[in-house]
Amino acid sequence: MSAVTPAPPVQDVPEDHRTGPARSPSVSAAFSGTAFAADIGGTWVRMRTGGQDEPVERTPSPSRLRHPDRSVPRLRADLVDLLCDRVPAGARAALSFGAAIDHLTGTVYGSAPLWGDETAAYDVAADLRRRRPDVTWHLVNDVTAALLDFAATHAGPGIRRVAYLTVSSGIALRTADLEQRRIPVDDLGLQGEAGHLPVPLTDPGSDVLAGLPCECGARGHLASIASGPGLARVAERLGLSRPARVADWLPGALAADDPGARRLLELCAAPVAHLLRTMWCLDPHLDLIGIGGGVAEGLAGPYAAEIRRRLAAATSYADRGRDDVWLDERLMFCTPGQVDALRGAQRVADWLPGITR
Ligand SMILES: [Zn+2]
Known part of the structure; x- marks a missing residue:
C-alpha cells in the first residue's frame, strides 16, 4: 500500500510505513480533502470524485491493450497525465490498479494489459507525487480493492476473516482480518498472488x-x-474442437x-477447489470467501456447482467434505457487478493503518 505523503507531510504519518506497524487511529482524520477514486484496468479507467453516489467517469485506458503501437514510457506518462488532470486540488486519491503492486510503496511490478511484457517495476506513486504533491495518493491492487468492497457489503457480524478470489484473465486472492482490521503483506508488499503457485496434478x-505455460513466463502454475487463458490452453490440450473463444463456447x-x-x-475447477480446501485447512477462522472474476462469473452456475461438488467430497480425516449448509455460509459466488473495485478503492483510507507487513 502506498501512503504517498503530500507536501507538506501530514502530521503523524510515517514517511515510510514499512517500518511502522500501524498509524494511530486519529490519522485518518488528517486525510481531509475531496475524495477521488480511480479503478485502472487494461480497457477502462473509471473515476469518481466525491462519495459513492457521485457519477462515474469512464474513459478508455492509455494501455498496451488499446494502444499496441505506443511505447511503455508514453503509456505511463499518459496515465499519470490523465489522473493528474482529473484529481481535484488537495484531494485524497485512492487508486485501484489491475496489476501486481507493492502495497507498501505503490510500486507496480507489472501489468500485461497496461504495459505488455514490460518487466521493470514502475514507481507510479512517486511520479504522481512529483506531479501533484498537493494530493495524498493511495494505491492498491484491484483484487485488494475488490476485497474491501466485498467485505463491506457481504461480511456480516461475527465474520473473523474474509477473502476474495478472482478467477479471470489472472488469478489472485486477498484475505483481510476483520477483527484486527488488517491486510498483512510480505516484504514485497504482496499477498495472495496464488495464480503463480505451482499446481498439483x-x-x-x-x-x-x-507443463502448461503461464502468463508470468513459468509453467505449471494455477493460472496456467x-x-x-488457462481454459483455452486446457481446451487445446484436450483436443477439443471449438470456436476460437472458449469462454463464449463453454x-x-x-x-x-x-x-x-x-x-x-x-x-x-479442480485446482481452484484445491486452493479453497487448503485455505480452510490452514485458517479455520476464514469465515467467508467470495469468488468473482470473468471466468467464475461467466461460467456461473455450472462453475459454482463443480467447485461445491469437489469441496463436498472427503479427501482425508483433515478434509472431511463440506455439506451444503456449511458451504452456503462460507462460500459466495459473485455475479457481474456485485463486487466493484472502484467502490472498494473508496474504502482504502479506512484500511491504511492495517495494510502492513
Ligand atoms: Zn505464473
Missing part, C-alpha cells in the same frame, strides 16, 4: 495438463490451467452436456 487424467456446451466441455470444466 493429482486428479486422474490431469497429467495431460503437465484455471485462468481465462457455457452453451455445458448446458448441452457436451462431454468435452464437462471435462474441461472439471480440470479447470
Whole structure:
C-alpha cells in the first residue's frame, strides 16, 4: 500500500510505513480533502470524485491493450497525465490498479494489459507525487480493492476473516482480518498472488495438463490451467474442437452436456477447489470467501456447482467434505457487478493503518 505523503507531510504519518506497524487511529482524520477514486484496468479507467453516489467517469485506458503501437514510457506518462488532470486540488486519491503492486510503496511490478511484457517495476506513486504533491495518493491492487468492497457489503457480524478470489484473465486472492482490521503483506508488499503457485496434478487424467505455460513466463502454475487463458490452453490440450473463444463456447456446451466441455470444466475447477480446501485447512477462522472474476462469473452456475461438488467430497480425516449448509455460509459466488473495485478503492483510507507487513 502506498501512503504517498503530500507536501507538506501530514502530521503523524510515517514517511515510510514499512517500518511502522500501524498509524494511530486519529490519522485518518488528517486525510481531509475531496475524495477521488480511480479503478485502472487494461480497457477502462473509471473515476469518481466525491462519495459513492457521485457519477462515474469512464474513459478508455492509455494501455498496451488499446494502444499496441505506443511505447511503455508514453503509456505511463499518459496515465499519470490523465489522473493528474482529473484529481481535484488537495484531494485524497485512492487508486485501484489491475496489476501486481507493492502495497507498501505503490510500486507496480507489472501489468500485461497496461504495459505488455514490460518487466521493470514502475514507481507510479512517486511520479504522481512529483506531479501533484498537493494530493495524498493511495494505491492498491484491484483484487485488494475488490476485497474491501466485498467485505463491506457481504461480511456480516461475527465474520473473523474474509477473502476474495478472482478467477479471470489472472488469478489472485486477498484475505483481510476483520477483527484486527488488517491486510498483512510480505516484504514485497504482496499477498495472495496464488495464480503463480505451482499446481498439483493429482486428479486422474490431469497429467495431460503437465507443463502448461503461464502468463508470468513459468509453467505449471494455477493460472496456467484455471485462468481465462488457462481454459483455452486446457481446451487445446484436450483436443477439443471449438470456436476460437472458449469462454463464449463453454457455457452453451455445458448446458448441452457436451462431454468435452464437462471435462474441461472439471480440470479447470479442480485446482481452484484445491486452493479453497487448503485455505480452510490452514485458517479455520476464514469465515467467508467470495469468488468473482470473468471466468467464475461467466461460467456461473455450472462453475459454482463443480467447485461445491469437489469441496463436498472427503479427501482425508483433515478434509472431511463440506455439506451444503456449511458451504452456503462460507462460500459466495459473485455475479457481474456485485463486487466493484472502484467502490472498494473508496474504502482504502479506512484500511491504511492495517495494510502492513
Ligand atoms: Zn505464473
